[in-house]
Amino acid sequence: MGAPLLAFIEGIGVLGPGLGNWAQAGGVLAGREPYQPAPTELAPPAILPPAERRRSGTAVRLALGIGQQAVDAGGMEAADLPTVITSSSADGHNFHAICEALAQPEPLMSPTRFHNSVHNVAAGYWSIATRAMRPANVLSALDASFAAGLLEAAAQVSADQEPCLLIAYDSDYPEPLRTLRPIAAPFGVALLLSPRASERSLARIEVGLAHAPVTPMDDAALDNLRRSIPTARALPLLRAFSLQSACTVVIDYLEDLQLQVAVQPAARPGTGG
């Protein structure tokens, strides 16, 4: 199936129900602290200009929040980084409002709602906020969205031999779409990938295609979270990063295809490790 794609994890961002950043989430996933579900806390992104900051919706707050966490942890300049941004459904609340407006006898569309309805809404605001003129590749693959993004980012690192920021997120839907597409809560994971190890490296990964049983989470509440939000399919991988031990995890991709990720604690320059 081709040689596995090698990359180093230079920074991690996490926002989800009861998970506020990588330092805290890593402790929960490693089992050092109990998982305590709570609503996802989304702050207006300080990196956006004030008008856009006030109007920012769930998708933009989530994507910019995790992206900023990962870039800060990796000590890189956001403006220098190409991005892969993946989401099952971008901003569900915004699209619900559009459909309600379009169902009226005299449809009245808001221009802001319309330009925020594009699937690349987070990519647009990320580039505006960070002045990043590098490419943003914006994907969607329903429940496979995280794995599709990780594969694309790892292939980009491998093919182009430069760092790449993966931003994966899902916002929830209000009713009536919520019943049909029950995404439990806003959840996002950002990974800053690099072709080279650095003293900030958190892990070394090798990504490949596989046909194998998916690695579950031992904790029932966390496994429920994993299955109830597409981006949370990343949890077993984050848990492997938090444990800092060599292991192989299999995460959900398409119905008939999985992603296998071999994780090693980073061999840091100068430590001989």
Next chain:
Amino acid sequence: MSPLHLSHFTATSCIGTGLDDTLSALREQRGGLAPCRFADVRLDTWIGEVPGVEAVTLPPALADFECRNNRLALLALEQDGFADRVREAVARYGADRIGVFLGTSTAGVLQTELAYRQRDPQTGALPAGFSYAGTHSPYSLPGFVRAYFGLKGPAAAVSSACSSGAKVFASARRLMEAGLIDAAVVGGVDSLCHTTLYGFDSLELLSDQPCRPSDADRNGISIGEAAAFVLVERAPESAQAPEDAVLLLGIGESSDAHHMSAPHPEGLGARMAMAQALASAGVAPAQVDYVNLHGTATRANDAAEARALNALLPGTPCSSTKGATGHTLGAAGALEAVICALALRHGLLPGGINTTQVDPALALDYRLASREQPLRHVLSNAFGFGGSNCSLLLGRATGGK
């Protein structure tokens, strides 16, 4: 970059169902736009509607994917023997070695729009039978195509508004260079819906006439729908390349980092994308024979793109084919890549239609008449909301007809 071979391709839009009609429409400068009669939409605008889409039926096993967008996809897949060529590629490489990367901006959201008109008055619930995964999700398009061919390789929807149909080539290129796949079905499909018609109307970007790219009096876009597909494989050794082989030689991608729905006024992002496409192909500006502009016919877009072009490729012959097809949004990048492939294969520089007075302020060599002439290298631009830019540099493997 290593060139990719566009080993087979097809396109269906309002100017033609399949390549023969498309090529003759381009030669004869026939457009497909007509006053908007789509559904119950009441807007004073022209649209590029593909005839016969509603008559298409998906195979019973794939009924969950029934929507206008996937019907248009199927209509296009069955033209020009494209589906058979995909099946031959499956036999050659294996179903797990073929990726699917397809661009769309709205997929089947028309189904959701219609479902919101039929909510239960008591509970607010959507009507039974509405399939989120099969229609509304951007992945409904690649999911449908992957299932239709029984493909087993990597797949994703690429959805960055109006650059989507061009960016798919970049996703395929990366996975092919990484060795994960040997071929990919790429392309784009977008179909008419209320969100885009009323959305562009709310931004006051719809023309009340057939759109006139680069015209001094241009006043907005005409929305179209289209499906275009390309089977990409690694380029054959030049000695083995078929006489009329078309290659993707370079790809350029950038972000404007400027505004969600307005282009960078100087066309900076566009210029970066074009420059990168040339650089990754190793092709000099003077070697480019024709540029198929993004050319939507809004005041701002055409002005910004002209500035970018004049900074990088001054004096290069160019046109926008959106006067004929309308702006097919997430499909536009793929449709116009196929139009460029036809232009290279048949030695046709397509003239832009509807435009009568080229805007002198743009300072472009904008061609109003189609002309038979050999072409060796052509550039195709696709720029979208969110400041997402992609340029493709295509060329003939040998000579130039």
